[in-house]
Amino acid sequence: MVSKRVLAAGAFALSSWASVQGALVQKQGLTVPSYAVGNASTVRTMFTNSWNAYREYAWGHDDLQPISKTYNDGRNGWGASIADALGTMVIMGLEADFLQAVNYTAYIDFSTSQTPDTVSVFETTIRYVAGFLSAYELSGFVHPILVEKAKEVADKLMYAWVGNNSLPYGYVDFSTNSPTITTTNIAEAGTLTLEYTKLTQYTGNQTYATNAVKAAAYIASLPDPLPGLAPQGIDPTSGQFTDAYITWGGGSDSYFEYLIKYPRLTNTNNPIFVETWQAAVDSSIKYLVRESTVGNWTYVADRDDNGNIVHVGSHLECFHAGNWMLGGKLLNNQTYVDIGLKLADACWNTYASTATGIGPEVFAYFSSDGNYTGQGTPTADQLAFYQEHGFFITASDYILRPEVLESNFYAWRITGDTKYLDNAAAAIQSLNEYLYVNASGGYAGTNDVNNVNSSLIDDTESFWFAEVLKYLYLTFDDPNHISLDKFVFNTECHPFLAPPAGAYATPTFKTNTQGFKAVGGPLPEISPNSFLPKSINSILGLSG
Ligand SMILES: *[C@@H]1O[C@H](CO)[C@@H](O)[C@H](O)[C@H]1NC(C)=O
Ligand SMILES: *[C@@H]1O[C@H](CO)[C@@H](O)[C@H](O)[C@H]1NC(C)=O
Ligand SMILES: *[C@@H]1O[C@H](CO)[C@@H](O)[C@H](O)[C@H]1NC(C)=O
Ligand SMILES: *[C@@H]1O[C@H](CO)[C@@H](O)[C@H](O)[C@H]1NC(C)=O
Ligand SMILES: *[C@@H]1O[C@H](CO)[C@@H](O)[C@H](O)[C@H]1NC(C)=O
Ligand SMILES: *[C@@H]1O[C@H](CO)[C@@H](O)[C@H](O)[C@H]1NC(C)=O
Ligand SMILES: *[C@@H]1O[C@H](CO)[C@@H](O)[C@H](O)[C@H]1NC(C)=O
Numbered sequence: 001m002v003s004k005r006v007l008a009a010g011a012f013a014l015s016s017w018a019s020v021q022g023a024l025v026q027k028q029g030l031t032v033p034s035y036a037v038g039n040a041s042t043v044r045t046m047f048t049n050s051w052n053a054y055r056e057y058a059w060g061h062d063d064l065q066p067i068s069k070t071y072n073d074g075r076n077g078w079g080a081s082i083a084d085a086l087g088t089m090v091i092m093g094l095e096a097d098f099l100q101a102v103n104y105t106a107y108i109d110f111s112t113s114q115t116p117d118t119v120s121v122f123e124t125t126i127r128y129v130a131g132f133l134s135a136y137e138l139s140g141f142v143h144p145i146l147v148e149k150a151k152e153v154a155d156k157l158m159y160a161w162v163g164n165n166s167l168p169y170g171y172v173d174f175s176t177n178s179p180t181i182t183t184t185n186i187a188e189a190g191t192l193t194l195e196y197t198k199l200t201q202y203t204g205n206q207t208y209a210t211n212a213v214k215a216a217a218y219i220a221s222l223p224d225p226l227p228g229l230a231p232q233g234i235d236p237t238s239g240q241f242t243d244a245y246i247t248w249g250g251g252s253d254s255y256f257e258y259l260i261k262y263p264r265l266t267n268t269n270n271p272i273f274v275e276t277w278q279a280a281v282d283s284s285i286k287y288l289v290r291e292s293t294v295g296n297w298t299y300v301a302d303r304d305d306n307g308n309i310v311h312v313g314s315h316l317e318c319f320h321a322g323n324w325m326l327g328g329k330l331l332n333n334q335t336y337v338d339i340g341l342k343l344a345d346a347c348w349n350t351y352a353s354t355a356t357g358i359g360p361e362v363f364a365y366f367s368s369d370g371n372y373t374g375q376g377t378p379t380a381d382q383l384a385f386y387q388e389h390g391f392f393i394t395a396s397d398y399i400l401r402p403e404v405l406e407s408n409f410y411a412w413r414i415t416g417d418t419k420y421l422d423n424a425a426a427a428i429q430s431l432n433e434y435l436y437v438n439a440s441g442g443y444a445g446t447n448d449v450n451n452v453n454s455s456l457i458d459d460t461e462s463f464w465f466a467e468v469l470k471y472l473y474l475t476f477d478d479p480n481h482i483s484l485d486k487f488v489f490n491t492e493c494h495p496f497l498a499p500p501a502g503a504y505a506t507p508t509f510k511t512n513t514q515g516f517k518a519v520g521g522p523l524p525e526i527s528p529n530s531f532l533p534k535s536i537n538s539i540l541g542l543s544g
């Protein structure tokens with residue numbers, strides 16, 4: 001890939017960075033076959049059913065409890081489901097619901113938590129800040145209140161960065177504007193770059209981007225047990241890792257995810273992000289990828305503090321398949337795409353193999369190098385299940401998570417293979433058959449994906465609205481709508497407008513004057529509105 005971009009300042013190894021800007025991700029000319037398009041309206045109905053129940057029994061609260069028809073407030077009581085659902089409503093064309101939700105948003109009081117809890121920097125950023133900013137873009141920049149509310153909560157979250165620390169603490173007490181001084185993890189500290197460069201873009205205040213980018217760059221600059229693969233725990237006070245546990249699963253996951261998404265979103269001239277992502281995937285291929293002894297399914301193992309390979313996988317981890325495919329397309333490396341597709345197949349196998357057709361929270365497997373899973377000896381039932389399916393269930397619940405369907409969406413948009421439409425259609429059927437409470441309740445989780453009569457979990461997580469239903473809907477929608485060549489999705493499935501692929505935006509850069517260790521080069525300065533499209537409709541893929 002030849003770059004025609006001229007460097008603004010400094011000379012860095014830019015070949016892989018430049019490629020991030022150039023390559024197209026989606027299969028060109030893709031359309032959804034007519035026999036499958038009807039699934040989109042099925043998903044839209046699933047959304048409106050759930051939303052009507054939320055509005056009736058939980059309005060203004062974080063989660064609906066669909067069975068007891070009440071609510072709970074696990075995200076500080078500011079209405080997490082509303083923030084998370086805004087963008088989905090725009091994408092599905094639910095204008096009246098959207099305007100009502102924006103109206104609610106205008107009155108949220110972010111000066112204090114509505115619950116006695118401290119506030120998670122990570123959870124609040126990926127849901128509230130991202131939900132508002134993505135909806136601001138998707139709805140055509142006509143609701144500036146969404147930027148104002150994102151700024152309001154972000155200004156409180158900025159108290160997580162103390163003194164000269166590069167890393168934020170994980171939780172802030174909004175009544176004292178001070179963080180809880182304790183260790184955090186690389187996902188919490190390193191999954192803020194997309195959101196805060198967007199907030200900087202729309203407010204003109206550099207602090208948000210500077211804080212988020214210095215945290216991720218700092219993690220990437222530390223020496224790792226395996227090249228590129230940062231361990232999970234980290235202490236903002238000392239700036240040191242607190243363990244050596246390597247995983248693409250929870251606690252680490254979205255730090256790796258954003259290493260490739262951030263440079264695509266911003267045109268940063270700091271090569272550390274792409275290079276670290278590439279090192280992480282290369283090391284994973286070399287040291288962690290395993291095939292199961294039954295079924296030859298491809299998994300990415302964990303590696304524990306003692307260097308043991310741990311043969312486990314999880315629903316959360318299954319985002320990796322789509323992320324490797326995305327990075328493979330952006331960097332023009334088919335090896336990453338091909339392994340990503342194998343990972344997606346193995347993740348889908350965890351759905352296809354259960355009695356409900358829905359995949360479990362955590363699972364394990366054996367490979368030719370051993371059967372260590374970090375847990376006790378499997379039961380006879382687990383071993384029998386393994387002999388049939390090439391994995392066995394170690395945590396059987398499903399709480400309306402998206403990751404398997406997320407990677408399935410990437411696989412569809414990237415390859416155009418209709419088997420991914422069949423997978424998504426099967427998932428829609430399973431969700432409706434086993435998790436639908438009733439017309440007045442919406443959808444619940446389940447305690448056992450391998451039992452069609454399992455008890456349900458009385459909670460509709462906000463990511464059901466943000467992620468599961470959006471990924472499913474977009475799988476069957478016109479592929480030009482929210483194209484992967486025009487948007488970068490945050491880890492909660494909130495799409496952000498990206499600079500055009502194949503063309504080069506011309507951001508300006510400023511020298512780092514923030515007093516923290518600069519790694520690999522100066523930080524980007526995002527000029528407000530520098531990436532605004534000429535026509536929002538053309539970017540959204542709507543005609544006109
Ligand atoms: C959903 O897609 C599947 C194919 O993947 C198709 O068989 C089915 O008829 C579609 N459903 C609707 C409602 O269009
Ligand atoms: C919906 O399900 C709940 C919980 O099982 C039940 O209390 C309620 O009566 C049901 N409503 C309808 C309309 O079936
Ligand atoms: C919200 O809706 C109410 C009732 O329609 C209206 O009076 C109010 O002005 C709206 N507020 C905003 C910020 O749009
Ligand atoms: C930028 O945001 C930071 C963090 O909230 C705040 O402390 C600072 O005052 C803001 N700067 C300006 C110029 O508004
Ligand atoms: C922060 O860094 C500056 C510049 O290196 C230094 O002068 C200052 O003492 C540091 N502050 C703290 C609290 O460590
Ligand atoms: C793609 O990645 C693989 C795996 O790390 C590597 O062996 C190969 O050289 C890369 N190919 C290109 C074209 O960069
Ligand atoms: C198992 O999968 C690996 C990687 O996908 C492949 O190289 C190998 O040929 C497969 N082995 C068998 C026996 O199918």
Ligand SMILES: *[C@@H]1O[C@H](CO)[C@@H](O)[C@H](O)[C@H]1NC(C)=O
Pocket residue numbers: 370371377378
């Ligand atoms: C795990 O491997 C060990 C050593 O090869 C063997 O003794 C043990 O039976 C295996 N356990 C299972 C459940 O396969």
Ligand SMILES: *[C@@H]1O[C@H](CO)[C@@H](O)[C@H](O)[C@H]1NC(C)=O
Pocket residue numbers: 452453
């Ligand atoms: C599930 O419950 C139905 C209705 O009570 C019953 O007919 C069926 O046998 C049960 N299935 C299993 C696998 O327990």
